Amino acid sequence: MLKIDNLANEVAGKPILKGLSLTINAGEIHAIMGPNGAGKSTLAYTLGGRPGYEVTGGSVDFEGADLLAMEPHERAAAGLFLGFQYPVEIPGVSNVQFLREALNAQRKSRGEAPLSGGEFLKLAKEKAGLLRMDMEMLKRPVNVGFSGGEKKRAEMVQMGILDPRLAILDETDSGLDIDALRICGEGINAIMRKPDKAVLLITHYQRLLDYVKPDFVHVLVGGRIVRSGGAELALELEENGYEAVAA
């Protein structure tokens, strides 16, 4: 589904990713762990196409297409979803309006018919329910006045509504209390654990992985993947720290 080959980039003239390779197949869940500043968010933003994250080398193939040649909205329509470490507040724009327009823009570019207001609300209600989020919150402006945990749950509701092929979730677990962590973990499983979908979880902690069991764990240090393994690698990291594992 996703093949990252020797990816290198610069942010504000500073090299961050330095030859990162990673292959993710349909049906797989991968976790990337690594210390602060390792380049985890940079990887997520680069795959999402954020301006300012300049690719200086390598390639990314997503479902047979050149991901790096696409605009951010085209990547979304192709089935990529980016869960933000810090979801952005958009004053005055309601979640419902935004998500309906976003979903219909994606559908349009795929040649699918738009959802009516009623159809969309039914879908939104179902996905909000999955994340135990009140529909009233979805009528409010995007992320404005949401607590840290609410923002992360709202991201997962967005993911449910947009129904991507590949979700890259950047520290979805940070800022969550125990209950919210379980709800988000279960939400990720319900929405994404399917034979034709894949997930790349970026996290610092084992605790999310207790709910969303990864098939592969990678350690990202200094802009490169320095070790890969199975779920047991996360436990080893938890126990011994990044330095010992990366050495």
Next chain:
Amino acid sequence: MTVATLPTRRDEAYRYADLAALEALWPLPAERIVLGVGEEGAKAIVVDAAGPQARDIEIVLGEGASYDLRVLNAARAYGRVAVRVTLGKGANFHFGAAQLAGGDQTLEIVTEVVHAEPDATSHQVVRSVLAGHSTGTYLGRVVVDRGAIGTDGEQSIRAMLLDRTATANARPELEIYADDVKCAHGCAVGELSAEGLFYLQSRGLPPAEAKKLMLQAFIAEAFVGAAEEERLTQAAIAALEGLL
């Protein structure tokens, strides 16, 4: 505010005007709205003519009268809306305006609100969206006459530049000759948040759609609560689409 001879650049209220365009329209027809004691009124003006347009409106509010004026200045050439309001005792004036300019257009909104007597309130909300090489101007004078105690005057003025080549002139002014008045003005010029745009795009909105959504939210405050909110909003969205 109507003057017989064509104004010049030295005339403060015409400082940024397109005088050549104005000359063809001069003299402007006088528009006068007078409300008696306790009367209420509302008006929504959409300026979206293809050619230059300038309006000069005078409003006189009697004791306890209340008027709600909304303006969408989306002229496609020079567009000017000037309003002069005189408030009687306890009168209330609400003004909400948006102007949307592109190309090398000049759009302007000029207000003069005179609190002539005590306890009147005026509230102005002006939002400008400026693209290309356009110029958007707001000149707003609030005058509180001697003895107009208990005045409450507020101006919230914001402009959004879609291109670095656009110009916003925003000049809220207060002239206060009375004690015990409450006047506040806020004035800000900014650009669309790049972070917000990327966030919306990452969910599948093409750039123009993402901008439209954010700009719609930006100007919403000018029209919120208007009797014709829906008509104004739809006209504004159509004008925004022309800019993006």
